[in-house]
Amino acid sequence: MKFYSTNSKHSKVSFKVATMQGLPKDNGLYMPEYIPDCTSIIKGISSLSLQDISFLIAEKYLSEDFSNADIEQIVDSSITFSAPIVKLDNSYILELFHGPTLAFKDFGASFMARTFEKLVVNNNKHLNILVATSGDTGSAVANGFYGVEGINVIILYPSNKISKIQEKQISTLDKNIYSLEVDGTFDDCQKLVKQAFLNDEINTSILLSSANSINISRLIPQSFYYFYAYSQLQEKNPVIFSVPSGNFGNLTAGVFSKYMGLPIKKFIAATNFNDTVPRFLKTGLYNPKPSIETMSNAMDVGNPSNMRRILDVYKDLELLRNDISSWSFDDNQTKEQILNTIEKDNYILDPHSAVALLGVNKFLKDNKTNNPSIFLGTAHPSKFSDVIEPMINTSIKIPSRLKNMINKEKRSIKINNDFKDFSDYLLSNFK
Numbered sequence: 001m002k003f004y005s006t007n008s009k010h011s012k013v014s015f016k017v018a019t020m021q022g023l024p025k026d027n028g029l030y031m032p033e034y035i036p037d038c039t040s041i042i043k044g045i046s047s048l049s050l051q052d053i054s055f056l057i058a059e060k061y062l063s064e065d066f067s068n069a070d071i072e073q074i075v076d077s078s079i080t081f082s083a084p085i086v087k088l089d090n091s092y093i094l095e096l097f098h099g100p101t102l103a104f105k106d107f108g109a110s111f112m113a114r115t116f117e118k119l120v121v122n123n124n125k126h127l128n129i130l131v132a133t134s135g136d137t138g139s140a141v142a143n144g145f146y147g148v149e150g151i152n153v154i155i156l157y158p159s160n161k162i163s164k165i166q167e168k169q170i171s172t173l174d175k176n177i178y179s180l181e182v183d184g185t186f187d188d189c190q191k192l193v194k195q196a197f198l199n200d201e202i203n204t205s206i207l208l209s210s211a212n213s214i215n216i217s218r219l220i221p222q223s224f225y226y227f228y229a230y231s232q233l234q235e236k237n238p239v240i241f242s243v244p245s246g247n248f249g250n251l252t253a254g255v256f257s258k259y260m261g262l263p264i265k266k267f268i269a270a271t272n273f274n275d276t277v278p279r280f281l282k283t284g285l286y287n288p289k290p291s292i293e294t295m296s297n298a299m300d301v302g303n304p305s306n307m308r309r310i311l312d313v314y315k316d317l318e319l320l321r322n323d324i325s326s327w328s329f330d331d332n333q334t335k336e337q338i339l340n341t342i343e344k345d346n347y348i349l350d351p352h353s354a355v356a357l358l359g360v361n362k363f364l365k366d367n368k369t370n371n372p373s374i375f376l377g378t379a380h381p382s383k384f385s386d387v388i389e390p391m392i393n394t395s396i397k398i399p400s401r402l403k404n405m406i407n408k409e410k411r412s413i414k415i416n417n418d419f420k421d422f423s424d425y426l427l428s429n430f431k
């Protein structure tokens with residue numbers, strides 16, 4: 001399997017190159033040259049474990065670059081936690097928060113870290129991974145790479161725009177993890193990272209790579225749990241998946257899964273008030289806006305990068321509309337949903353998962369269907385206890401893997417939203 005850039009289909013690279021580069025030189029995004037047929041997995045899927053499914057899918061993308069033994073090691077050392085579906089009132093939640101940082105980004109981040117680990121063996125130069133985060137990416141990547149030999153991770157996060165717990169998870173790690181608190185928004189952080197990748201002075205002296213959802217090695221493992229969710233259903237009817245979306249990596253992995261052969265009837269791309277994609281589906285005009293702060297802050301993205309991949313799959317707007325519905329919900333609706341779900345199901349949703357359930361509920365209200373609906377539960381509610389607890393007047397139990405981090409000292413360095421500052425920092429510390 002080779003990978004092309006969304007900006008030039010003709011020059012193809014290997015998985016290794018696509019992973020190490022992160023972003024193609026022409027500023028496009030890497031795409032697999034074809035989406036592999038995985039229908040053979042579907043037949044006996046109920047008897048497969050998440051790890052079995054992960055291996056069978058990973059092998060389709062990685063087999064030109066790695067031996068089966070290597071692929072098995074990558075899967076077994078990264079997919080170490082589960083992704084159960086839990087039945088609520090009218091749909092299932094796919095719980096993707098059983099990993100080390102309690103968010104779905106652990107899947108992509110730990111798979112990518114183990115892939116990189118295989119790739120830098122025998123490298124005499126350190127690899128430096130740049131990550132812009134709106135909260136969860138940074139912590140997942142930092143934890144995925146913590147202590148991995150030969151690799152530094154440099155994380156940029158927007159000052160005062162992520163939760164206290166997220167900041168702790170990003171800024172308290174030592175060893176090979178470095179964090180920068182940027183006086184700006186997530187989009188500013190993302191822009192600084194993109195500028196660094198396009199800057200000649202930096203690239204001639206520092207070996208850079210990325211770990212955002214733009215990296216293809218993060219996207220591939222996100223398909224694993226769509227298949228695993230389906231495997232857990234009793235009745236194997238095509239599924240309606242609701243995906244709480246920010247940078248649209250998760251939805252892209254869902255679209256890949258559908259093209260791999262997973263029976264999916266419909267996607268719901270549920271967003272918070274940042275409604276660039278819902279507006280696009282409605283009007284046909286792609287008109288990104290600066291991001292707006294909401295309580296589901298990991299989805300505060302004004303110009304979602306992965307839409308270019310989705311548009312690369314769906315060349316036609318009508319085909320896209322046929323497969324994907326997209327709606328935006330505000331913070332009041334999100335709060336109401338959290339309270340309703342506690343009342344109805346005795347289940348505490350985090351704000352991101354609540355947005356996804358709002359999407360399911362809107363779909364079920366507008367459409368009669370017997371197909372099962374599954375919404376992606378992307379974070380554990382305790383990560384957002386500062387917004388949820390005041391609403392519900394009870395404290396949320398914090399899993400022990402999160403508790404350990406809370407008492408540690410913040411180590412991040414503050415920088416301005418200025419490329420010169422960022423570039424000076426990189427050149428003086430990592431050359």
Ligand SMILES: *Cc1c(COP(=O)(O)O)cnc(C)c1O
Nearest residue numbers: 136246247248249250298352378
């Ligand atoms: C990142 C994130 C999202 C959005 O996922 P994308 O792939 O960027 O669309 C949703 N929920 C949580 C908790 C996240 O961390």
